[in-house]
Amino acid sequence: MPSILILDDEKSLREILEILFINEGFSVFLARNISEAKKIIDNYKIDIILSDLVIGKESGLDFIRYTYENYPGVPSVLITAYASPDTAMESIKLGVVDYISKPFDNDELVKMVKSIVCKECDKKYPDELKKIIGKSRFIDELKDKIIDIATGDSSVLITGESGTGKELVARAIHELSGRKNKPFIPINCGAIPSEIVESELFGYKKGAFTGAYADKKGLFEMASGGTVFLDEITELPINLQVKLLRVLQERKIMRVGSTDEQDVDIRVISATNRDLEKEVDEGRFRSDLYYRINVVRIELIPLRERIEDIEPLAKYFLKKFSDQMGKNIKEISYPVMELLKSYDFKGNVRELQNIIERGVALEKSDRLLPASILGYFSKKIADDEDVLPELKLDNPIQLEKILETIEKKYITSALNLTGNNQSRAAKLLGISLRILRYKIEKYRLL
Ligand SMILES: Nc1ncnc2c1ncn2[C@@H]1O[C@H](COP(=O)(O)OP(=O)(O)OP(=O)(O)O)[C@@H](O)[C@H]1O
Numbered sequence: 001m002p003s004i005l006i007l008d009d010e011k012s013l014r015e016i017l018e019i020l021f022i023n024e025g026f027s028v029f030l031a032r033n034i035s036e037a038k039k040i041i042d043n044y045k046i047d048i049i050l051s052d053l054v055i056g057k058e059s060g061l062d063f064i065r066y067t068y069e070n071y072p073g074v075p076s077v078l079i080t081a082y083a084s085p086d087t088a089m090e091s092i093k094l095g096v097v098d099y100i101s102k103p104f105d106n107d108e109l110v111k112m113v114k115s116i117v118c119k120e121c122d123k124k125y126p127d128e129l130k131k132i133i134g135k136s137r138f139i140d141e142l143k144d145k146i147i148d149i150a151t152g153d154s155s156v157l158i159t160g161e162s163g164t165g166k167e168l169v170a171r172a173i174h175e176l177s178g179r180k181n182k183p184f185i186p187i188n189c190g191a192i193p194s195e196i197v198e199s200e201l202f203g204y205k206k207g208a209f210t211g212a213y214a215d216k217k218g219l220f221e222m223a224s225g226g227t228v229f230l231d232e233i234t235e236l237p238i239n240l241q242v243k244l245l246r247v248l249q250e251r252k253i254m255r256v257g258s259t260d261e262q263d264v265d266i267r268v269i270s271a272t273n274r275d276l277e278k279e280v281d282e283g284r285f286r287s288d289l290y291y292r293i294n295v296v297r298i299e300l301i302p303l304r305e306r307i308e309d310i311e312p313l314a315k316y317f318l319k320k321f322s323d324q325m326g327k328n329i330k331e332i333s334y335p336v337m338e339l340l341k342s343y344d345f346k347g348n349v350r351e352l353q354n355i356i357e358r359g360v361a362l363e364k365s366d367r368l369l370p371a372s373i374l375g376y377f378s379k380k381i382a383d384d385e386d387v388l389p390e391l392k393l394d395n396p397i398q399l400e401k402i403l404e405t406i407e408k409k410y411i412t413s414a415l416n417l418t419g420n421n422q423s424r425a426a427k428l429l430g431i432s433l434r435i436l437r438y439k440i441e442k443y444r445l446l
């Protein structure tokens with residue numbers, strides 16, 4: 001989700017622009033004056049700035065100059081009725097990409113901003129991919145890859161740590177394929193007792209074994225025309241690995257107790273959170289089967305390696321659980337989001353989902369406040385150590401920034417530890433309540 005910072009002293013205009021860009025899927029930050037705008041850009045990742053030229057007694061160009069010096073590369077659009085040649089020259093130097101004059105046409109403005117801020121914005125992904133949330137380059141590339149491979153029939157192997165979305169991706173591939181109206185059958189190879197895996201997968205003929213009172217279809221047959229998702233593929237017993245290989249090679253299956261082969265038309269998607277290559281090297285997984293299932297490979301990287309996805313995912317889960325529980329929690333407070341962004345999520349997206357679900361259940365206000373997720377994170381806060389950069393002649397530091405970071409970190413922790421009780425937090429930090437409030441405001445910590 002792209003973010004836009006709107007700097008304008010006119011309330012009605014701010015409101016119109018806010019609605020306009022929220023509807024276009026932007027996260028919108030509003031500032032009334034330059035000092036507010038600075039606070040925002042110092043604390044949030046902003047993709048584009050939309051600023052009025054005249055803001056009360058101030059000039060929008062002063063803010064744009066500040067951005068240019070501190071955050072080079074952030075593009076801006078200037079709202080102005082007229083620009084003198086001097087202003088025009090200077091603004092171009094400062095990275096102003098375009099002008100729009102008042103009164104402007106909403107559609108034109110949106111088009112302009114979108115074309116600047118991200119070439120990808122207009123890229124419409126099919127609905128089947130809407131459930132895959134994230135704004136990292138990784139997620140974009142993943143979606144492109146899913147689209148590329150969905151229509152074919154080649155076997156797909158999805159690898160990734162637990163909770164990274166392997167099943168979600170497998171379903172998306174199925175839903176985008178020509179098989180979408182046929183079954184998607186997930187099979188957890190680790191969950192079926194080894195004695196019955198074969199009959200579960202391949203079915204059996206009446207009388208094949210004690211208790212086989214009638215013919216029974218196996219999961220492969222049930223999936224006919226559709227997709228079989230073999231989860232935890234490394235857990236498949238070695239004798240069944242041979243049989244699966246045959247299914248993939250010949251597209252035929254044989255029910256237990258039968259001598260007739262039948263054709264099956266299935267696509268196989270496998271998944272594992274283990275190191276499959278190692279399993280092959282160490283002889284636990286057949287290499288011929290490995291090559292068959294690994295025709296197309298999708299590797300899902302851990303959430304901690306794509307931090308940009310944390311915010312959109314958190315917001316998505318917030319809405320989901322808030323709706324589900326009939327609550328009206330609209331926002332995630334700053335300290336909570338900061339905590340989430342710095343957490344290492346061993347359980348990946350599933351863990352994030354659990355944290356938000358639990359937080360929503362506990363939250364009583366209309367914002368997700370630190371107290372509601374404190375239980376989960378208290379240990380984490382205690383363990384968290386600041387890494388201070390070493391000062392060397394060839395390694396200058398930004399003292400102000402470092403001090404600010406430390407300050408923000410301690411204030412956030414104090415608020416977390418006291419369940420957001422500001423007087424107690426101030427005591428804990430050894431500062432006055434007034435100063436604490438000032439700093440909370442300054443860093444927008446709540
Ligand atoms: N990018 C994403 N967008 C939205 N939801 C996601 C995303 N990635 C994962 N999830 C959600 O996280 C949870 C875990 O995902 P999933 O079950 O697909 O993971 P997995 O890799 O199969 O995990 P495991 O290895 O533990 O089986 C699911 O509820 C899934 O919907």
Ligand SMILES: [Mg+2]
Binds near residue numbers: 166167231
């Ligand atoms: Mg899974």
